[in-house]
Amino acid sequence: MSFDVPDDRKYLASHEWATTDEPTRVGISDFAQDELGDVVFVELPDEGDTITHDEAFGVVESIKAVSDLYAPVSGEVVAVNEKLRDQPELVNEDPYGDGWLLEIEPSDESEFEDLMDADEYGEQIA
């Protein structure tokens, strides 16, 4: 099975993605949503909270599994995808679009260098 890995963003080994513009939008990959199966609940921080590179910032739950979400980069949360409260299935349906999780104002641009590009991430999940 092949998974969509857009090359306009970067990836964490734990399957989160981040755009490199500001604010940075964060979500989980097509591979991750497929592994989880039907997403039924997403627990996210509030606007104004700070999240830290490589540390857990929330939880995504599918019918069969609970999975921590890890921050691709550090920064302040400036937006949370409120649609996921009532439509968590958007994470399955459109993981790189309407199923985004949150937007952050990155505090350390150098952290993007720790992330994988699409080719590297594609190899990881191959």
Add this chain to the structure above:
Amino acid sequence: MATRRPPLYPVHEDRGAGFTDFGGWEMPVEFDSIRAEHAAVREAAGIFDVSHMGEIRVDGPDAETLMQRLTTNDVSSLGPGGAQYGCITDEDGVIHDDTMTYALPDGSYLFVPNAGHDEEAEQHWVDYRDETDLDARVTNETEDWAMFAVQGPEAMDLTVDAVESVGAPLAEESDDIADLGRFSITEATVAGADCLVARTGYTGEDGVEVLCPVDDAEAVWAAFDCQPCGLGARDTLRMEMGFLLSGQDFDPEENPRTPFEAGIGFAVDLDTEFVGRDALAAQQEVGVEEQFTGLVLQERGIARHGYEITHDGEPVGEVTSGTMSPTLNEAIALGYLPTELADDGTEVGVVVRGDEKRATVTTPPFIDK
């Protein structure tokens, strides 16, 4: 121990199933999505490969006595073609396994231990037979049979289409498999194979469980044209009904429970002599201190196995099974509570990752079936 695989493993793999280890068996957990498979069973029909379930045949002059002594229900009440739910308990009345016992048309008994329990059950039967000098043969046929469950409101129509002919004991009254009574089993031909078809299941829906020789598994599976379903959907379906899962909702080591605590006292007949009978009679006399019940979360979150249940901020129990109900779109859970807290409507808490969420005690089934 080496992982066991169902005979249709390659067929499921080609179909794109994901697999999980369950009781030492590598079984399909999901074919398409749990939600889609669950909905198919509630609204139409689905087929599950449940070949991980054990099959032990017991025959000979004392077969009935052996079954009567080792299961909690009244096996002597079963006529040929009858089926019965019961428990296998120890001297303390603790459930080691739950099982369906089938009285086969040929006079033998077939019982169905849970995944990975077949060898232990076989040994238990053999040891007890030898100790008590009963004349019965015990044969572990788990590797000989494939087993499929076809469940849902359209399951019997599919079964009528798939079954080519029926044998004893149904044939005496009818040749239509649709006339097979609930908790009954008959011989039947499906895709040219000699099968056993029982009107039993684990989803709360009407339907059948089909046992077929492993060599015929592919043809028999293909004879039922409906949604293939994995163990993921089987789990959400049984949880909506409040059905127990062996090893999770009870476990002789980690969560020892009696049938009365587990809410399956209907499967215990104290008028029969079985291992554990005296302990259970004593418990029935005094009543249980804890009982199995359901919870519905009133706040966002999902209760999972092992999460603490609280009352007035104090721990009072643990969730044994929990999920988001695909039918209700509500978080439901099962677990044991002190009897005085087990009434419907009692407000309790479930600690979800450190946060106490409000929940309401709700006797299952959670859905109207």
